[in-house]
Each structure stands twice: as structure tokens, then as C-alpha cells.
Amino acid sequence: MFGDEKRAVAIAVKSNELSITWDERHESTFPFRALRAECRCAFCVDEITRERRIGLQDIATDIKIEDWIDVGKYAIQILWSDGHSEGIYPFEMLLSLCPCSVCVDQGT
Ligand SMILES: [Zn+2]
């Protein structure tokens, strides 16, 4: 299913949000804090119960992205200013979280 993989054409860390460009008509912007709260690593979400351990209330309001790296072709791993770096954000997941009006209207 190579052709169905979600790819980002551009990723930019802005002052308080992460911007991901998917194609010329679609760009997603994710506020840092909300994105940090979506982390699905084993530390933030219990692997067995799926209970969220680290949520929005646990995250500093001034959280920032220090750095990020590509994980294969399908995800990025984000290093947060609170020292947390376990979180892998697949493009598929990021797209499903896209807060733009088109995606919200589609209910995706
Ligand atoms: Zn995490």
C-alpha cells in the first residue's frame, strides 16, 4: 500500500505551533501544548488499559518543540522542551488530528 502512505511535504516549527504541509491545498497547524497532550507513547498512555497518564493538565503552558526527526517515511519523533522524546507521531495520526476547517467539517 505504498501509494496510500501519508507524507508531509514540509514540516516547520513555528513560535507556538507545528506546521505540516501535506500538499499545495492543505496545511495543518498544531498548537504545541495540544500536540504534546496527544502523545501516545507508553509513558503517556498505559499500554494495557489505554488510560491517559499525561494529559493537557500535566503539560506546561510554555511547552515547545526543541527538535524532531523523521521516523522512516511515515512518522516524526518530537523532542519536547520538558525532556520528553518518546513520542512518535505518525502522519496518519497527525492528519486525523488536523484542526483546519476542511478536516473538521469532514469529521476526520
Ligand atoms: Zn509520551
Ligand SMILES: [Zn+2]
Ligand atoms: Zn486539515
